[in-house]
Amino acid sequence: MSARDAILRNVRRSLGRGAVPVETAAALSERVATHRRNLIPARAASLPRAARVDLFIKMAEEVQTSVTRVACDADIPAEVARYLAAENLPAELAVAPDASLADVPWGDRPLLQIRRGKAEPGDAVSLTPCLAAVAETGTLMLVSGSGTPTTLNFLPDTQIVVVRAGQIVAGYEDGWDLIRERAANSGEGWPRTVNLITGPSRTGDIEQRIQLGAHGPRRLHIVVVGDVDGNSADGAPSDA
Amino acid sequence: MQPTSHNFPENARGGLADPVLQTALGMARTGFPYRRQQAVARLPEFEALRDQAKDIKNHTLAHLDYYLELYERNVIAAGGQVHWAQTAEDARRAILNICRSVGAKVVTKGKSMVAEEIALNDYLENNGITPVETDLGEYIIQLRHEPPSHIIAPAIHLMKEQVAETFRGAHGHLDPARPLDEAQALCEEARTILRPHFLAADVGITGGNFLVAETGSSIIVTNEGNGDLTQTLPRVHIVISSIEKVVPTLEDTATLLRLLARSATGQEFSSYTTISTGPRRPGDHDGPEQYHVVLLDNGRSELLGGEFQDMLRCLRCSACLNHCPVYAAVGGHAYGWVYPGPMGAVLTPALVGLHEAGHLPNASTFCGRCESVCPVKIPLPKMMRHWREREFASKLSPKTYRSGLGAWAWVAARPGLYHTLAEIGGRMLGWAGKSRGRFRSLPLAAGWTGVRDMPAPQGRSFHSLWAEQQKRRGAA
Secondary structure (H helix, E strand, C coil), X not given: CCHHHHHHHHHHHHHCCCCCCHHHHHHHHHHHHCCCCXXXXXXXXXXXXXXXXXXXXXXXXXXXXXXEEECCHHHHHHHHHHHHHHCCCCCEEEECCCHHHCCCCHHHCCCCEEEECCCCCCCCEEEEECCEEECCCCEEEEECECCECHHHHCCCCEEEEEEEXXXXXXXXXXXXXXXXXXXXXXXXXXXXXXXXXXXXXXXXXXXXXXXXXXXXXXXXXXXXXXXXXXXXXXXXCCCC | CCCCHHHHHHHHHHHHCCHHHHHHHHHHHHHHHHHHHHXXXXXXXXXXXXXXXXXXXXXXXXXXXXXXXXHHHHHHHCCCEEEEECCHHHHHHHHHHHHHHCCCCEEEECCCHHHHHCCHHHHHHHCCCEEEECCXXXXXXXXXXXXXXXXXXXXXXXXXXXXXXXXXXXXXXXXXCCCCCCHHHHHHHHHHHHHHHHHHCCEEEECCCEEECCCCEEEXXXXXXXXXXXXXXXXXXXXXXXXXXXXXXXXXXXXXXXXXXXXXXXXXXCCEEEEECCCCCCCCCCCCCEEEEEEECCCHHHHCCCCCHHHHHCCCCCHHHHCCHHHHHHCCHHHCCCCCHHHHHHHHHHHHCHHHHCCHHHCCCCCCHHHHHCCCCXXXXXXXXXXXXXXXXXXXXXXXXXXXXXXXXXXXXXHHHHHHHHHHXXXXXXXXXXXXXXXXXXXXXXXXXXXXXXXXXXXXXXXXXXXXHHHHHHHC
């Protein structure tokens, strides 16, 4: 008997039954397929969409993330340049090769050196989009894919994430639905990796004193673009 | 590791007498409970979430075979492989075989208690493969050749001076005069030392906090980002996890995640929660080419359907350790194996045998704090009592202890005799201790008076006062 069969046999024997009866299996299958939601805290779910943006920013800032709001994609290069200068970081970026960032006019800031692709060991700063941002805890939801390498989220010392205001959702469950939607529509299927990121890397392993930048990014900066109605100053729906 | 749980009394005495350990534990004693309390106070739905989490885990355990098979199907559909392991030895061998199949020399590891349970590092080393722990706490204790003393903060028994000394010894190529007085400097040094290992490793091994049946995903919950570097950079990602970690859907997982970090560190959410499904996709720029899950049973299936099934709800958050007066007094190493504190006192006898670990369920004051903070409401004191009953019934405890307990039970089962003897005993002790009000030593009670005074009984017994009050109430 294989280990698999032996384990399943032991499980059933301990539970005092044979394989799950057909009707039960149908009910369990239904339970999984409907993605029934459990209790969702009112903290974010009860808020109107504009207030969710404020809550997201507040929660992100609580965990040592810096956040700036800009009106439109055209403002992103100037904000990135400002942030890098303020933090005394090199003006070099590894940028996710994603279509959602295609309209960012990097040419406006010729001193910013842009390389598109996955992160390389020497990269100091990355810039990525996200799939969603969860207001409840200030959490970013990033998925891997052809435009969004996972290494950008962990190798560089600093990560900058572009969040469209319309991408800010109440809870994780809203994020799961967006992943499912993307998996069904993008042609890339279910992503290899989903990263829920809440603040920069940290550890409390030595005397429980929190230190930032244990192994992942030391700094996390979020640029929130546009407003919740999907408007940005340049007239295009920002999460198109 | 070889369990030394049978040495608990000696281990505990050692822990109590260790001044460095006592300082380190002193910091833990207040920090974790305070931060948890702050987080709980901010979430009005916390109690309701605990009830739902308990229901989700109970539902899953009642249909564990169904969800395991669904999980396996979805791992395979996503291009991954599942290796079922009945025993620790099976799991070790499965991991070694995967490592050998790709010619691995160095493997990086994220923190995994199941990997500790199967003593993976020693096994890999003995077979010519170098495991590198990358969680800061795990890295420190790996260098010191120590087991973890806490399930989420493995080096909690150490002060920063000891870590500095360890780093000076292990990182001999660095300037001996470098300052290592601050935790910040120690973290920086570990980051610098470990970064090349992440990049060079052939295989990355992580644990799995949850296994999602719906999608065939494994989830790790971390703060450092080491687990993500471990599983993203090498060609092969191996997940070592156990059968009770399966959860039906992402919605169910969200409920458990809302409880996990708050119960553990008092964070609203951990820095990194990562959902991994299969290997790198055709269009991906990075990620592993192979994705394996080693699914360990190691006695868990035997706990289903019995008086210890509730233990399989455990999320490994450590709230029970952090709130336990015994853990806080003796530290995690005293428990002599991988899982310390109340959850360890219940789980360890199940996994290594009551013969080895019989002391652990006895190392409890039954204050009940563990159960009151458990995010999935595991009745830990009740289960420790079950172990004590089994220990007594199978005659594993010492003969004097058993005959003493037997005599007490004989008397206690006869209320009239018990009250009379208690009354006489109480008066005699009260008389003998009248002058000092306490006893420095008492015959047959050296275990108590060896470390603290025994107060002399004063006035009348509770029983007689109670009887009198009941009589008065009846008359009124």
